[in-house]
Amino acid sequence: MVDKLDLADASHLVTRAGIGAEWATIKKLQGMTRHQAINKLINAAMMKPKTPSKKMTPWAVRMNMYKAGNPAFKMKMFKMTRVQNDDLKIWWLSHMLETSSPLIEKLTLFWHGHFVSSLTKVEQPKLIYKQHLLLRQHAMGSYASMLKAVVRDPAMSVYLDGRNNKKDSPNENFARELLELFTVGHGHYNEFDIKNVAKAFTGASVNRFREQYAFNANEHDFSVKKVFGKNVKTGDDVVRVLLAQSRTSLTIAEKFWNLFISDSKPDPRYTQRWAHQFKRSNYNIKILLSAVLNSDAFWSPRYRGQLTKSPVDLVVGSLRTIPSKLFNKAELVGILRLLDQDLFDPPNVKGWRVGHSWIDAETIMVRSSMVNKLTRGSMNARVNRGDQFPNLTPSEFQAWLLPNKAIKALPETPGKVRLVRALVLDPMYQLM
Amino acid sequence: MNRRDFVKAAGLVPLLGSMPELLFANQRPKGQRVLLLVDLDGGNDGLNTLVPHYQQGKYEEYRPTLAQPRSRTLDLGSDVGMHDALQPLKSFWDRREMAWIQNVGYPKPDRSHFRSKDIWETASNSDYLRDEGWLSAVLPDKDTGLHGVVVGSGLGPLTxxxxxxxxxxxxxxxxxxxxxxxxxQHKSNNPSLTHLLDVQDQLHGAKKLIENANNMDTKVNRYFKRSSFNNDLSSVAKMIVGGSDATVYKVKLSGFDTHSNQEVAHKNQLKYLAEGLESFAKVMKAFKLWDQVLVMTYSEFGRRVKENNSRGTDHGTSAPLLVMGGRVAGRQLFGTRPDLNKLDKGGDLRFSTDFRKVYGTVATRWLGQKNPWSGYGTIPFI
Structure with missing residues (x-):
């Protein structure tokens, strides 16, 4: 068969449809057909994370500390929130490092960058945790169900001020981002739509004590509004109208292009077709994923090495590829922050960066430091005992670790450790 | 040990503010001008920054809880008050080293943070997407050295x-x-790789230029209180004083997206801004560089005239820009002020000065370059 996966193909699939290039998975997929390998990844049983062991202080307790009037207590409350925020980041990072099904982690992370909320603004880690479970639940399920759930997610209601959106004084923040970022995209609505969508969502509120979304009918504007020419009354009506817009499926298809294929502008010959299939399947994410991974574009040599690794791809991915005890979890969370992919804390409502914008003068330095540390020093000791790397030829090592040939000359002195270090420090390693 | 180091070591510099020029010399290319851009991120509420006392009644009607009374503004004349959190800047105003350009915006305003920030940073029309920052259209090409340094993330107008x-x-x-x-050095037709290698190349060039900034710690740090915005401004000051050849520096002060409980939040941000700029200006003066520096703020938009029900304000349109520097035509309010009796259909201000008129002024009157926006004219604030 023409499309049996060789080492480079298997590594390509594992890296892009997962996090990092763990050797065991590559070996498992090598020799399968594209279709078989993709099915195996998409339909594998997804490993669930353990329940977080660190506690998240209930809102009532936090509020009592805050209201105690004692500045020291207030400081203690803020500090506690910071610590608990970090605990949550470490919790997810640990799972990403350990899981046998990284694909769902990649998608859950993607949805966190799409339906954005942040620990910083929400100030209640439990709400973000609940949002995370929601996004995880739907990450490879139905986008339509996810959207319906997100509009009544308490963290989202805090983050985009949905809870401040009242009949007599609509707050447009949520309405605007719902249209601009979550569904139809910028340029595909007008200010009139925004105002009416905001009205339709009036009455949202959040009970922080119960960690729940609530609807306050007294603050809801029950009038009939027009959105995209359709009559709507409630937020749910708006969601239905948005799901009927073909732009909505295209927004996601285009984002999948940048997630799985290339940093370049989406090629409409592909994304239009994917969007169509996606919408027709009632927004089944596995259908979209399968279309993307089975496409010519995904396998084309043209696009290999044209995706810039996100910080999670680089940091978590490298450690899944080359396990190391040199980094503690808090440090890794810190590195992700420096690389501008702070978990549960995107910089703004547009989410984390995408594509080659991940690389700037500042992040490239942190990226280089990270892989430098990973392949320096104590790796030698372990590897020299011969228990770390498979026995491969230099060109097989390249096929495993790089999407394309190394840019810099490789070391002439033989030795697996030296070679791996050279490959990982090569500029090509920042791409996939 | 040279003289300056000796003076420092001997502890003879307590009177720094009063006779700095006797003590320190800067290390810049002679006479080179600098532009410092301060991005007020989130959309600064212009109406509570420059308060329209000339329409106080109307203003209080729109802002029942948020209106700044005259007692909490600093009188700038013409019945306009400046939010009193900007007190540290008042002396610059009085000394004619600071001015405001009122009611700056652009046609068909976009109320998305990202899109509107892009419009400002690329100087594009609101319905046209541009990838290149406005300064790339202004600054002359060079093969070495730096055009600009951003303290923070993202190159914005220097893209x-x-x-x-x-x-x-x-x-x-x-x-x-x-x-x-x-x-x-490597040629490739992979755009992601090309970008990466390009960043690495510039990085090495920049490293050489910036190394010297690190020797300026003791001379500059003392001027700044500790805050993240101040740290950023202090970094810029060190680079300017230390002789980096960049023309443009950019810093960002976030926290202006005041959808709820605006009063305290906005006051704090303005206070950070004023304190930071005051310290920065003091350093520039101490090194006799104030005449070579132009500071300018910008923000993606102002805020809705009518406050919302959360004691905040939603995304709006035009807002004033602040300019400061030794050569600024100070103590003036440029441009036509906003009129609360003539709002647009959405209840927003109608802008009166296009932001490209401001950019064109900076390009020609400050940086001595051609004006890509000459159709808009210029403003004599510099």
Whole structure:
């Protein structure tokens, strides 16, 4: 068969449809057909994370500390929130490092960058945790169900001020981002739509004590509004109208292009077709994923090495590829922050960066430091005992670790450790 | 040990503010002008920054809980008050080193943070997407050195192929980490790789220029209180004083997206802004550079005239810009002020000065370059 996966193909699939290039998975997929390998990844049983062991202080307790009037207590409350925020980041990072099904982690992370909320603004880690479970639940399920759930997610209601959106004084923040970022995209609505969508969502509120979304009918504007020419009354009506817009499926298809294929502008010959299939399947994410991974574009040599690794791809991915005890979890969370992919804390409502914008003068330095540390020093000791790397030829090592040939000359002195270090420090390693 | 170091070591500098020029000399290319851009991120509420006392009644009607009374503004004449959190800047105003350009905006305003920030940073029309920052259209090409430095992330107005610019958190970390990045020359038709290699190349160029900033710690740090915005401004001051050849520096002060409980939040941000700029200006004066520096703020938009029900304000349109520097035609309010009786259909201000008129002024009257927006004219604020 023409499309049996060789080492480079298997590594390509594992890296892009997962996090990092763990050797065991590559070996498992090598020799399968594209279709078989993709099915195996998409339909594998997804490993669930353990329940977080660190506690998240209930809102009532936090509020009592805050209201105690004692500045020291207030400081203690803020500090506690910071610590608990970090605990949550470490919790997810640990799972990403350990899981046998990284694909769902990649998608859950993607949805966190799409339906954005942040620990910083929400100030209640439990709400973000609940949002995370929601996004995880739907990450490879139905986008339509996810959207319906997100509009009544308490963290989202805090983050985009949905809870401040009242009949007599609509707050447009949520309405605007719902249209601009979550569904139809910028340029595909007008200010009139925004105002009416905001009205339709009036009455949202959040009970922080119960960690729940609530609807306050007294603050809801029950009038009939027009959105995209359709009559709507409630937020749910708006969601239905948005799901009927073909732009909505295209927004996601285009984002999948940048997630799985290339940093370049989406090629409409592909994304239009994917969007169509996606919408027709009632927004089944596995259908979209399968279309993307089975496409010519995904396998084309043209696009290999044209995706810039996100910080999670680089940091978590490298450690899944080359396990190391040199980094503690808090440090890794810190590195992700420096690389501008702070978990549960995107910089703004547009989410984390995408594509080659991940690389700037500042992040490239942190990226280089990270892989430098990973392949320096104590790796030698372990590897020299011969228990770390498979026995491969230099060109097989390249096929495993790089999407394309190394840019810099490789070391002439033989030795697996030296070679791996050279490959990982090569500029090509920042791409996939 | 040279003289300056000796003076410092001997503890003879308590009177720094009063006779600095006797003590320190800057290390810049002679006479080179600098532009410092301050991005008020989130959309600064212009109406509570420059308060329209000339329409106080109307203003209080729109802002029942948020209106700044005259007692909490600083009188700038013409019945306009400046939010009193900007007190540290008042002396610059009085000394004619600071001015405001009122009611700046653009046609068909976009109320998305990102899109409107892009419009400001690329100087495009609101219905046209541009990838290149406005400064890439202004600054002349150069093969070495830097056009600009962003303290923070993202190159913003310095984005573009022709622009040699770096973004960093602070110069110290920057120089240490730059040492770890390899410098390779390689031609490729992979745009992601080309971008990566380009960044690496500029990084090495920048490293050489910025190393000297790190020797300026003791001379500059003392001027600044500790805050993240101040740290950023202090980094810029060190680079300018230390002789980096960049023309443009950019810093960002976030927290202006005041959808709820605006009063305290906005006051604090303005206070940070004023304190930071005051310290920065003091350093520039101490090194006799104030005449070579132009500081200018910008923000993606102002805020809705009518406050919302959360004691905040939603995204709006035009807002005033602040300019400061030794050569600014100060103590003046440029442009036509906003009129609360003539709002647009959405209840927003109608802008009266296009932001490209401001950029064109900076390009020609300050940087001595051609004006890509000459159709808009210029303003004599510099």
């Amino acid at each position: 573009g192929k022709g622009c040699r610019a770096v973004a960093m958190h602070d110069p110290k970390t920057f120089v240490n980490q730059a040492k770890l990045v390899s410098n390779v």
